[in-house]
């Protein structure tokens with residue numbers, strides 16, 4: 001009989017975490033291997049997800065490895081205590097191999113993110129930058145107001161009209177907005193186009209698939225739910241109105257080469273920790289930041305215009321004459337995203353109240369009906385960092401990897417895969 005188990009039974013209030021360790025094996029005392037520690041991290045992540053579903057993006061490992069946790073999740077305080085203990089133990093390791101050291105460091109970062117998330121859930125409120133650093137390891141850069149003003153001026157010229165710029169942008173976008181009864185056909189074709197571009201460059205396992213589902217009453221526009229076994233369900237919020245280019249961006253972001261592709265490749269790689277992804281963590285920063293650039297990787301500017309003009313516009317029964325202007329305006333509007341982090345920061349730090357924050361998002365980021373975005377910020381808080389600052393940081397890494405010159409575009413896929421899958 002295992003001595004460790006006998007000792008464990010002698011305590012009246014034995015830790016659920018230690019009990020889990022006891023099931024790893026018997027025999028002489030030895031420090032747990034990194035694989036064993038990684039499996040404990042997974043159990044902690046799943047436990048947190050049971051207590052707060054927003055905290056867990058997905059778990060795609062074996063159901064029986066976490067069945068007890070799911071049946072009876074420990075309290076948040078216990079999860080935090082175990083996360084800190086596990087982090088201390090992993091931090092004290094002295095692995096010889098650089099890959100193991102990097103893996104251990106990534107686990108320590110993710111465990112710190114678990115502790116920070118629990119602090120938030122039990123009522124600890126940090127400033128936006130501190131919270132963003134605790135979850136993701138980065139905080140938004142100061143805003144380049146002059147650069148953003150130049151972008152808005154270019155949008156004003158392309159959109160035409162007069163009055164408030166957000167209204168002119170919305171009126172321009174309405175010419176390219178998909179009628180509700182055509183949304184499914186356009187999204188299906190967009191996903192197919194992103195997939196074709198991706199599988200021509202990246203090998204995906206046979207049988208992988210991403211299926212579309214249309215939902216209502218959600219705080220987000222779309223969401224990729226990874227189910228394991230190289231299968232994702234991409235939920236699209238049918239309450240929202242999307243332009244043609246937004247549909248293509250969503251399809252590439254959520255599907256190919258965005259979340260579905262990354263989750264499929266990552267969970268197929270070795271390491272138990274890859275079977276799970278926290279929502280608020282350095283890992284999710286990389287996931288979101290790379291997905292933000294998925295459409296830019298999948299298509300050059302000309303290819304993107306071509307796909308939209310020749311395939312998506314006809315399916316939406318829209319005139320495609322101004323497809324190039326539409327793509328350019330949406331690209332420029334995307335460059336205004338740093339404003340969203342700036343507004344989220346000042347709103348959550350108490351410097352802007354709800355109506356003022358919504359007004360700033362409309363005026364500076366050209367987000368029509370910005371109340372929905374403020375509601376999203378209420379729920380997901382500093383997650384805004386991932387798709388704003390995270391995107392900019394990842395774009396810089398991608399540019400550094402691919403370099404310049406005629407071969408840069410050809411290197412982009414390899415760089416994207418390498419940079420987005422790095423721990």
Ligand SMILES: [Zn+2]
Pocket residue numbers: 253259287288291
């Ligand atoms: Zn995403």
